[in-house]
Amino acid sequence: MAVGIFDSGLGGLTVYDAVARAMPEVPFVYYGDNAHAPYGVREADDIFALTCKGVERLWQEGCDLVILACNTASAAALRRMQETWVPPDKRVLGVFVPLIEALTERKWGDNSPPREVAVKHVALFATPATVASRAFQRELAFRAIGVDVEAQPCGGVVDAIEAGDEILAEALVRSHVEALLRRMPHPQAAVLGCTHYPLLESTFQEALGRDVVVYSQADLVAESLKDYLRRRPEFLGPGKVARFLTTGDPQRVSDKATRFLRRKIPFEAA
Numbered sequence: 001m002a003v004g005i006f007d008s009g010l011g012g013l014t015v016y017d018a019v020a021r022a023m024p025e026v027p028f029v030y031y032g033d034n035a036h037a038p039y040g041v042r043e044a045d046d047i048f049a050l051t052c053k054g055v056e057r058l059w060q061e062g063c064d065l066v067i068l069a070c071n072t073a074s075a076a077a078l079r080r081m082q083e084t085w086v087p088p089d090k091r092v093l094g095v096f097v098p099l100i101e102a103l104t105e106r107k108w109g110d111n112s113p114p115r116e117v118a119v120k121h122v123a124l125f126a127t128p129a130t131v132a133s134r135a136f137q138r139e140l141a142f143r144a145i146g147v148d149v150e151a152q153p154c155g156g157v158v159d160a161i162e163a164g165d166e167i168l169a170e171a172l173v174r175s176h177v178e179a180l181l182r183r184m185p186h187p188q189a190a191v192l193g194c195t196h197y198p199l200l201e202s203t204f205q206e207a208l209g210r211d212v213v214v215y216s217q218a219d220l221v222a223e224s225l226k227d228y229l230r231r232r233p234e235f236l237g238p239g240k241v242a243r244f245l246t247t248g249d250p251q252r253v254s255d256k257a258t259r260f261l262r263r264k265i266p267f268e269a270a
């Protein structure tokens with residue numbers, strides 16, 4: 001009954017942590033493509049090819065359902081994968097929609113026309129590829145009208161996290177927040193549109209100020225996955241073993257992951 005979690009590197013662990021807590025009975029298999037991170041500066045074709053490779057590896061582990069716990073892959077590759085590549089007995093789901101449903105006060109499957117929502121000014125922090133795709137704005141426009149989105153491509157943050165340089169990552173976050181606040185001085189909500197960023201959530205919140213509601217994806221995705229599996233239990237795959245796979249150096253990746261989640265996370269070569 002295994003489920004796969006895919007990310008370019010360590011960021012998806014924020015989602016893994018939330019889903020594993022919400023569904024302790026499900027063995028999750030994690031795949032981090034650390035050898036090729038960051039994805040945020042890659043071309044869409046390249047992101048598509050790397051993401052398909054990772055998802056196929058998770059299928060081999062008996063995961064018929066894979067969550068792309070990576071906004072960059074969800075934004076740049078997911079639609080193409082679903083339309084041209086995923087066979088009917090498998091599912092690949094992204095992390096955008098649960099977040100946008102929360103922001104626009106919608107329940108799953110509510111396909112009614114876009115309407116006015118409480119939040120009017122939204123700051124989006126994401127990788128350069130996610131910002132360039134405009135996937136967030138596109139999904140939002142299906143559900144809400146009159147929402148002004150100011151997006152900040154946060155170059156360098158994923159590299160610094162992957163390199164384990166927290167001081168640099170925090171300094172970059174502060175400068176990206178300052179840059180956004182110069183263009184949108186009073187956002188009501190901020191979206192952390194990259195699964196690496198919850199590792200720096202307190203830095204974002206501090207730099208934005210206490211009045212800004214910060215949305216991060218992990219718990220929203222966990223809730224939505226639980227609901228999905230209740231409706232579609234047939235997508236709990238045949239896999240039985242929880243594993244952490246990486247294309248990078250397993251020892252280095254395990255050390256960083258263990259530091260981030262504050263418990264032992266033993267990675268193996270993918």
Ligand code: DGL
Nearest residue numbers: 011038039040071072195
């Ligand atoms: N965690 C990925 C995301 O959510 C990071 C992408 C990257 O590797 O740049 O976008």
